[in-house]
Amino acid sequence: MAFFTTKIYFINSIYCQAWQNVEIIMQEWIETAQELGREIPTPKNRLILAR
Numbered sequence: 001m002a003f004f005t006t007k008i009y010f011i012n013s014i015y016c017q018a019w020q021n022v023e024i025i026m027q028e029w030i031e032t033a034q035e036l037g038r039e040i041p042t043p044k045n046r047l048i049l050a051r
Contacts, residue, residue, distance in 0.1 A: 033040050 030040055
């Protein structure tokens with residue numbers, strides 16, 4: 001049972017790290033687009049609901 005619990009914790013940890021990386025990349029993309037004067041698209045409803 002301990003192995004199973006450790007495996008779930010490890011998978012959850014990887015998922016959380018991946019999501020943090022996605023959030024960093026999104027923020028950097030927005031900042032870069034603003035610096036370059038590019039239009040930032042508005043989120044579609046499906047993206048708002050996914051959050």
